[in-house]
Amino acid sequence: MLSAETRAAFERDGVVKIPGAVDGDWVARILEDAQAALDDPGPWITDTNPGASTDRLFTTRYRWQHAPLIRDFVFSSPIAGMAASLTGSTGMRFYFDHLLVKEPFTSAPTPWHQDIGYWPFLGRQIISAWVAATASRVSHSSLEFVKGSHRWDAYYAPESFDGEGGWTDDFKGEPMPDIEAVRHRGDCPYEIVGFDVEPGDAIFFSAWIVHGAPANVGRDRRVALSTRWLGDDAVWHPHPGCDPTVTEGDTTAVPGEYPADDERFPLVYQQPS
Numbered sequence: 001m002l003s004a005e006t007r008a009a010f011e012r013d014g015v016v017k018i019p020g021a022v023d024g025d026w027v028a029r030i031l032e033d034a035q036a037a038l039d040d041p042g043p044w045i046t047d048t049n050p051g052a053s054t055d056r057l058f059t060t061r062y063r064w065q066h067a068p069l070i071r072d073f074v075f076s077s078p079i080a081g082m083a084a085s086l087t088g089s090t091g092m093r094f095y096f097d098h099l100l101v102k103e104p105f106t107s108a109p110t111p112w113h114q115d116i117g118y119w120p121f122l123g124r125q126i127i128s129a130w131v132a133a134t135a136s137r138v139s140h141s142s143l144e145f146v147k148g149s150h151r152w153d154a155y156y157a158p159e160s161f162d163g164e165g166g167w168t169d170d171f172k173g174e175p176m177p178d179i180e181a182v183r184h185r186g187d188c189p190y191e192i193v194g195f196d197v198e199p200g201d202a203i204f205f206s207a208w209i210v211h212g213a214p215a216n217v218g219r220d221r222r223v224a225l226s227t228r229w230l231g232d233d234a235v236w237h238p239h240p241g242c243d244p245t246v247t248e249g250d251t252t253a254v255p256g257e258y259p260a261d262d263e264r265f266p267l268v269y270q271q272p273s
């Protein structure tokens with residue numbers, strides 16, 4: 001159980017950092033898994049510079065059913081319980097894993113975006129846990145957030161991380177405001193907060209918060225494992241332009257209803273009664 005202060009900060013800001021959320025063993029295993037994933041990436045990847053050791057954003061997702069580390073991490077790390085505590089949810093179902101590697105001198109930022117439009121779900125208790133496996137400063141591509149934007153009445157169109165389009169193009173809706181264009185202006189309406197991280201720190205954030213990450217200007221690889229979690233109020237909401245890793249044909253979840261599909265979205269945490 002996290003402190004009342006931490007939970008209040010999450011409710012207010014839409015994001016909190018939990019220092020040392022996972023221990024060094026998990027960190028070592030995530031780093032090992034990242035190398036394995038670069039060598040054998042799986043079907044759901046973004047790769048801006050295949051094979052390169054610099055200037056490359058590589059992501060792979062939805063590996064939990066066959067990658068042993070990811071499976072162990074989902075079911076045995078403390079992350080699910082923390083996600084429940086922060087959202088005030090009694091249960092936490094798992095949605096998917098997303099490993100993100102930014103090689104040294106990666107010029108492309110992670111674009112400002114809101115996660116919820118990418119996903120076939122709606123609900124306020126949907127949360128991500130981005131666990132750093134390497135130290136990273138905001139100036140070296142750690143995450144930034146528009147504080148409080150999870151409370152905006154907004155549902156923005158997703159966009160691809162590599163700028164190449166793809167399944168996100170099918171979404172018809174409001175585009176993300178150009179946060180970068182105004183962030184340094186005196187009249188910028190947004191309060192932007194970034195988090196420097198050490199290995200094992202976790203940044204938990206609402207699926208509704210606007211976030212991104214600058215380029216990696218450093219000499220070090222940046223590695224993080226983001227896991228996505230569904231709380232009690234999540235409902236299945238497939239729509240054009242949403243992530244095709246799990247589609248309507250793959251699940252027993254019913255549109256507009258809680259996704260009680262133990263195979264696709266396993267219940268990993270249940271608050272003791």
Ligand SMILES: O=C(O)CCC(=O)C(=O)O
Nearest residue numbers: 100110115130213224226
């Ligand atoms: O690691 C990054 O650069 C972006 C991560 C992100 O947007 C996420 O986990 O939702």
